[in-house]
Amino acid sequence: MKNHKSSYPENFLNEFFIPEYILVSGGNFEVPSVGPTCPTIVFVNSKSGGQLGSELLVTYRSVLNENQVFDLGEEAPDKVLRRLYLNIENLKLNKDALATTIEKQLRIIVAGGDGTAGWLLGVVSDLKLSHPPPIATVPLGTGNNLPFAFGWGKKNPGTDRESVLKFLKQVMEGKEMEIDSWHILMRMKSAPKEGSCDPIAPLELPHSLHAFNRVSDTDELNVSGYDTFRGGFWNYFSMGMDAQVSYAFHCERKLRPEKFKNQLTNQSTYAKIGCTQGWFAASLFHPSSKNIAQLIKVKVMQRHGGWKDLKIHHSIRSILCLNLPSFSGGLNPWGTPNQNKSRDRDLTRPFVDDGLIEIVGFRDAWHGLVLLAPKGHGTRLAQTHRVRFEFHKGAAECTYMRMDGEPWKQPLPVEDDTTVVEISHLGRVKMLATQNCIAKSVKDPSTQHSHEQEDDDDDDRYDSENEDEASTGEEFRKFGAADTFKIPEDVDISRLS
DSSP: OOOOOOSSOTTGGGGTOOOHHHHSTTOOOOOOSSOOSSOEEEEEOTTTTTTHHHHHHHHHHHHSOGGGEEETTTSOHHHHHHHHHHHHHHHHHTTOHHHHHHHHHOEEEEEEOHHHHHHHHHHHHHHTOSSOOOEEEEEOSSSOHHHHHTTSOSSOOOOSHHHHHHHHHHHHHOEEEEEEEEEEEEEEESSOSSSSOOOOOGGGSOTTEEEOSOOOTTOTTOSTTEEEEEEEESSEEEEEHHHHHHHHHHHHHHHOGGGOOOHHHHHHHHHHHHHHTTGGGHHHHSOGGGSHHHHEEEEEEOTTSSEEEEOOOTTOOEEEEESSSOBTTTBOSSOOOOHHHHHHSOOOOOOTTSSOEEEEEESSHHHHHGGGSTTOOOEEEEEESEEEEEEOSOSOSEEEEEETTEEEEEEOOSSSOOEEEEEEEEEEEEEEEOTTOSOOOTTOGGGTSOOTTOOSSSOOSSGGGGTTOOOOOOOOOOTTOOSOOOOOTTOOGGGGO
16 A cells, blocks of 8 residues: 555545455455455456546556455456455454454445446345445446446546545445346347348347346246346346447447547447437338337236236337436436326336336437436336336337447347347345435435425326336246346456446
8 A cells, every 4th residue: 555645634545455364365464453444345447438447447556455456357356256255254263353344344446337337236246245345336438327326427537546535535435325136037039030130149148148048937938949038237228229329339339449438439429320320310210110119018017916018109219127317328217206196107206226117218319308408307107116028020120229338139029929028126236325416215214205306297298198007116026037147257348338
């Protein structure tokens, strides 16, 4: 640990410093006279943010113990944390009081895009720790929805020493919040027999979706000839035209990575691609056969149990399942329903830990621009703890999907079969948030009766079609839920930025 003159107290960095023998089995056994109050492990995606990731890695290693700062390009976080907690358990068996304290007070910083942050959330969830550490996120991506929702900002940060010290101080002062995690199951025919969409190679899907051989003995599609994928997300799942624009951006970045080294340039390129894809003139360039109502049947789980069909207006071209009040760089598609909505349609403001996911529809990019208004929102369709999308043979051969920033091209049935995507509540993980973040907890008494920034109008343009959709928080047997959302070891993590 290195000390330099700064505006922070002389012993400030000692509050984060983890002794080497805690981090490395058999390391230098030097016990500090006073233990750290905020022991912190740092993970940096050095390929995120152009050169920012690698610069940030150097700075963190200069102010903390180098053994507590890790480059995700060199070592996967699950290996790091398994090794750390195994060492802590061994030390606890030897009555090491500092190991016990660090286990209870440990915090994690992850620097990268939303995909990188989701990777860490999945790893911590999988470890099933007795004291899971809360996670703070440094925004190094393009959208940065997770950092923005929990108060860490959406602009790429400074990488100098003072910027890092400022962030560490925020981590020390941060509050713990729980966030819902969502399980997604996708089942489809192993490969389309015809059409322009090629079969998907597993690694062309998001890293948090991977093959799973068996779901349950009673599953009617658990038969030969079908592939099953499952995974999880914390921010959003979307399908339709917004995912198509994201996919075009992803392909362009993959083809010419040298042009995507700056957040502002990335956002400008994204907007240009949205125009070239016809997202601003969707009625002219986007065939109605690819509208959501023509592609899928949507079902939501009702409060008293049982599926109910959700009507989707024929003009909706994009549908979004949202867990956080931040999408597309900080916009809030759900908004805050007014008292009439809350009473008549059983809609509530979006909480990050209420076990409900918000389902919103959009017609085109102009509809999306409504979100820039103080009380703007998309077409509210439902709040539920479980939703099911069924794709049958139709006019379109493909659609586009996106999950926590990672898009893919999804083949649709060309024969008399069904592609199913089902989303269900899985559990919760701990996030670290600043005191005034926009993410709200259902457990916070101050949010229960707040009506600030509610809608002025009594209805959405198309909401009246869905007055009976369900919202529920009750528990249920998780459909096909499995324990691990795993990223393969040989994956190039630059895709996660």
